[in-house]
Amino acid sequence: MHKYIGLALIFPLIGFIVNGLFGWKIRKEKIIGWIGSLTVGASFVVSFLVYIELLGLPSYARKFTVEYFSWIKTGGLDISFSYLVDPLSVLMAMVVTGVGFLIHVYSIGYMHGDKGFARFFAYLNLFIFMMLTLVLADNYLLMFLGWEGVGLCSYLLIGFWYDKPFEKMTTSDAGRKAFIVNRIGDFGFLIGLFLMYKYFGSLNFNTVFSIASKLQVGDSTVFWITLLLFVGATGKSAQIPLYVWLPDAMAGPTPVSALIHAATMVTAGVYMIARSSVLYALAPTTMEIVAVIGALTAVYAASMGLVQNGIKKVLAYSTISQLGYMFLAMGVGAFSAGIFHLTTHAFFKALLFLGAGAVMHALDNEEDIQKMGGLKNYLPITYKTFFIASLAIAGIPPLSGFFSKDEILWGAYSQGSFWLWLLGAIGAFMTAFYMFRLVALVFETPARYGAKHPHEAPKVMTLPLVILGFFSAVAGFIGIPESFGLKNLFHHWLEPVFEDANAKLILESAHSTTTEFILMFISVLISAGGILLARYLYLERINVVAKLTQTFSGIYKLLYNKYYVDEIYDTIVVKPVKWGSEKLLWRFFDVKIIDGIVNGSARVTSAVSSVIRFIQNGIVQFYAVVFLIGILIILWLIF
Amino acid sequence: MIPLSWYLFLSLTLFTIGVLGVLIRRNAIVIFMCIELMLNSVNLALVGFSSYIGNELGQMLVFFVMVVAAAEVAVGLAIVIAIFRNRLTVNIDEINLLKW
Numbered sequence A: 001m002h003k004y005i006g007l008a009l010i011f012p013l014i015g016f017i018v019n020g021l022f023g024w025k026i027r028k029e030k031i032i033g034w035i036g037s038l039t040v041g042a043s044f045v046v047s048f049l050v051y052i053e054l055l056g057l058p059s060y061a062r063k064f065t066v067e068y069f070s071w072i073k074t075g076g077l078d079i080s081f082s083y084l085v086d087p088l089s090v091l092m093a094m095v096v097t098g099v100g101f102l103i104h105v106y107s108i109g110y111m112h113g114d115k116g117f118a119r120f121f122a123y124l125n126l127f128i129f130m131m132l133t134l135v136l137a138d139n140y141l142l143m144f145l146g147w148e149g150v151g152l153c154s155y156l157l158i159g160f161w162y163d164k165p166f167e168k169m170t171t172s173d174a175g176r177k178a179f180i181v182n183r184i185g186d187f188g189f190l191i192g193l194f195l196m197y198k199y200f201g202s203l204n205f206n207t208v209f210s211i212a213s214k215l216q217v218g219d220s221t222v223f224w225i226t227l228l229l230f231v232g233a234t235g236k237s238a239q240i241p242l243y244v245w246l247p248d249a250m251a252g253p254t255p256v257s258a259l260i261h262a263a264t265m266v267t268a269g270v271y272m273i274a275r276s277s278v279l280y281a282l283a284p285t286t287m288e289i290v291a292v293i294g295a296l297t298a299v300y301a302a303s304m305g306l307v308q309n310g311i312k313k314v315l316a317y318s319t320i321s322q323l324g325y326m327f328l329a330m331g332v333g334a335f336s337a338g339i340f341h342l343t344t345h346a347f348f349k350a351l352l353f354l355g356a357g358a359v360m361h362a363l364d365n366e367e368d369i370q371k372m373g374g375l376k377n378y379l380p381i382t383y384k385t386f387f388i389a390s391l392a393i394a395g396i397p398p399l400s401g402f403f404s405k406d407e408i409l410w411g412a413y414s415q416g417s418f419w420l421w422l423l424g425a426i427g428a429f430m431t432a433f434y435m436f437r438l439v440a441l442v443f444e445t446p447a448r449y450g451a452k453h454p455h456e457a458p459k460v461m462t463l464p465l466v467i468l469g470f471f472s473a474v475a476g477f478i479g480i481p482e483s484f485g486l487k488n489l490f491h492h493w494l495e496p497v498f499e500d501a502n503a504k505l506i507l508e509s510a511h512s513t514t515t516e517f518i519l520m521f522i523s524v525l526i527s528a529g530g531i532l533l534a535r536y537l538y539l540e541r542i543n544v545v546a547k548l549t550q551t552f553s554g555i556y557k558l559l560y561n562k563y564y565v566d567e568i569y570d571t572i573v574v575k576p577v578k579w580g581s582e583k584l585l586w587r588f589f590d591v592k593i594i595d596g597i598v599n600g601s602a603r604v605t606s607a608v609s610s611v612i613r614f615i616q617n618g619i620v621q622f623y624a625v626v627f628l629i630g631i632l633i634i635l636w637l638i639f
Numbered sequence B: 001m002i003p004l005s006w007y008l009f010l011s012l013t014l015f016t017i018g019v020l021g022v023l024i025r026r027n028a029i030v031i032f033m034c035i036e037l038m039l040n041s042v043n044l045a046l047v048g049f050s051s052y053i054g055n056e057l058g059q060m061l062v063f064f065v066m067v068v069a070a071a072e073v074a075v076g077l078a079i080v081i082a083i084f085r086n087r088l089t090v091n092i093d094e095i096n097l098l099k100w
Helices: A002-026 A029-055 A085-112 A116-135 A140-158 A171-200 A207-213 A220-236 A245-251 A254-263 A265-275 A276-283 A284-305 A311-333 A335-364 A379-395 A400-416 A418-444 A457-478 A489-504 A513-540 A542-551 A553-560 A562-615 A620-638 B002-023 B027-055 B057-087
Strands: A064-074 A079-084
Touching: A002 A029, A002 A064, A002 A079, A002 A553, A029 A085, A029 A116, A029 B002, A064 A418, A064 A489, A079 A085, A079 A116, A079 A140, A079 A284, A079 A335, A079 A542, A079 B002, A085 A116, A085 A418, A085 A457, A085 A489, A085 B057, A116 A140, A116 A254, A140 A171, A140 A220, A140 A245, A140 A265, A140 A379, A140 A553, A171 A207, A171 A220, A171 A245, A207 A276, A220 A276, A220 A284, A220 A562, A245 A254, A245 A311, A254 A265, A254 A276, A254 A311, A254 A335, A265 A311, A276 A284, A276 A489, A284 A379, A284 A400, A284 A562, A311 A335, A311 A400, A311 A418, A335 A379, A335 A400, A335 A457, A335 A489, A379 A400, A379 A418, A379 A457, A379 A513, A400 A418, A400 A457, A400 A513, A418 B057, A457 A489, A513 A542, A553 A562, A553 A620, B002 B027
Parallel strands: none
Antiparallel strands: A064 A079
16 A cells, blocks of 8 residues: 555645646536545545554554655766655654645635635645645655745745735735745755755665764764754744744635644644654754754743734744644654644644634634634534633643643653753643633623624534544543553654664653653643633633733733834844845846946947947948958958 | 950059049949949950960850849949939939948
8 A cells, every 4th residue: 555655645736736727617616625625535545544554564664665756866866756654754644634634624614705716725735735745755855845835835825815904914925924934944954955965975864864873973964954954944833033924824814824834834844853853863952952942932932822812813823832842842852742742733723723713704704802702602613622622732631732742841851851841831831821811702701793693604614623623632542651551552653763863862761650740740730720810810800901911011012012023023134134135236236237237338339339430431432442452451461 | 466464454454444433533423434444354354364375264254244244234323313313413422321
C-alpha cells in the first residue's frame, strides 16, 4: 500500500484542477463542494490504509521511501519527487487530511452562496496537496516546495474576499503581510538549506541524518543550520518575532483560519523540527533558543488573548500561544510530546474556529464578542462542542489537551528548567482564563446583539463540529503518560523516528513519578482556577471587570494594542525599508543612475550628431566631391 | 596603327571633363550630359583595350553600357522634367531639400 502514497497527493491535485478550471462551468455548489471534500476524503483513506500497513510491520521496518520521478539532477545535487513513509509523516498526513476533510465538508455550508465558491474549494484542495507535499517529502527541497506552496495558499485564502475592508486596510493587505513576513522566515530557511548542502553534500533526509548521527554534539555548522531552519519555523509557525501575520490572517474566511492558521499549516515549523530532530539534538544551543522562544511566545501571546474582543482574534492569539508550547516541547527534546500536542491541538483548535464560524454565521458575520451573548439556547450543538474544546485546550482531564499539554510541561520541568515550566504554567492559566472569558461572553451572558435572529447552522456544518468534539474529548487516551502504568501508544508509535535524536540527548530520568503527579495536580489546579475565575468575573461580577480595566488601564491598553508591536515594526522596519526603497533605490539609484545611463547614451549620440549632421547639406555636388575625394584616397592607398 | 596610349589619354581627358562638369555645373541637364560623357569615355577605353588585346568581350561590354545608359537617361530625364514642373527650375542649388 505504501507504494500508492502518491495517490494521497494526486486526489487533492485533481480536485484543484477540476474546481479551478471547470468550477465556473459546473456552477452547482453541491457538486463543487463534494468534489473538493471527497478528494480530500479519498486521500485520508489512502493515508489511513498506509497507516494500517505500517501498523502490521515491526517498528524498525516502518520506513519506506517511494520515488516517483527525478526533479533536479545536476552535479552532486540529486533531488527527486520521492516521499518518505514513516510513522511521523503518516501521522501528519492523517491529521492534515482528516481534519482537512471535516473542514471541507463544513465549508460547503459556510461558503454557501459565495460568488467565489469554486475558487475557494480549488484553493483549499491546492493547500491540502501542498501540505501533503510538505509532510511527506523525503528531502528538504521538496519539503521547501510544499512549505512555499502552503504559504501561497495561505496568501490566496487570507485575501479571498479581496475587496472586503479589514481594520484600516483590506483583506488582501493582510494576505500580503502574511506572505512578506513568511518570506523573511523562508529566507532563513533557504540559507539554512544552502549551508546544509555545503556541509552534508545532500538534502535528502536519509543521507543528511545518517551523516549527522556520526557527528559530535555541539558541531558549530550544525548550530547555524538548525538556527536558520528555526528562523524559517518562526515565520511559518508564528513565533516571536515573526508572529505578527497570524492575527491579521483572520481576515480570511473562518474555515481557512481553522484549517490553515490553526490546525495544519502553522504546525509545519513544529513538524520540520521534529523531522530534523537529529540535527537539533546535535545543537544544544539551538534547542535552548527554541525552548525559550517557545515558552516566551506561549505566555506573551496568551497575555494578548486575554483582552481581545474579536472572537477569531482571541483564537488566533491562542493558536500562537499553543504553537509556543509545541516549540517548548521541541526545545527541551520532548519531540513526541510536541507532536502529540500538535495532533490534539489540530482537533480542538479546528473545532474552536469552526464553532466561531458557526457563531458568526448565526449573527451575520459579527466578530465582536461584546456584541454577542446568550447564544447557548439558540446554538446548542455549537455551544456544547465549543465548551468541550475549551475544556480541552484549558487542560482539564481527561480531555485531550490535558494529556498533551501536561506532557509538555513535564518535559519542560524534567529536561529543561523550573523557569520554563513556570512560563508554561502561567500560559496555561491565561489559556483557561481567556477561553472561558470567550465562552461566557459569547454564549452565556445576556444577549447584546440587538434585533438579529440567531439560528443553528445546517447539519453539514454541525456534523464536523460533533466529530471534532468527539476527537477533542478522547484523542488524549492514545498518549496517556507511562507513569499511570499504561503503555503510551503515541510515544511507542513515534519511537523509531526519534530514537537517533534521543540517543544524542542526555535525557534525565532521575525525577520521580511523585514529582510528575504533583506537577500534574498543580497544573490541573491552575487550569481550573483560570476557568473558575473567568466564569466568576464574567458571569457574576461583570462590573468588577470594568473596574479592573480602569484601574489597570495602562496594562489593559498595552495588551489591547498588542504591545504596539505592529507599530514598532512599522517604525523600525517597514518605514525605513519604504524610505530606502523610495528615496534611495527609486529616486536616486533608479532615476539618477539607471535612467541616467540610458538617457546619457541617447544624449551623447544626439550631441555628436548635432555637429556632424551639417555634412548632410543637401547639395548633391558636395556629396559628389566627397565621393571623388574618397575614391582618390582609396586609389592612393591601393597603389 | 594608333597606339593604345592615345585612346587612353583621350578617354582620360573626356572622363576628367565629365567629373569636373558634374562637380561644377549647376544645371541638372548639363550634369546629366557630363555623366553621359563619363560613361562614353569609359566605353572608349573599353573599345581601345579590346582591340589592343584582340578580345571582343570588351566591345560587347560597351553595348551593355550603352543599354544601361539609355535606360538611365530615360529615367533621369523624366525625373528632371518632374522636378522642373514642380519647381520651375533645374538649378540644383535650389533643389537641396533632402538634408538635415
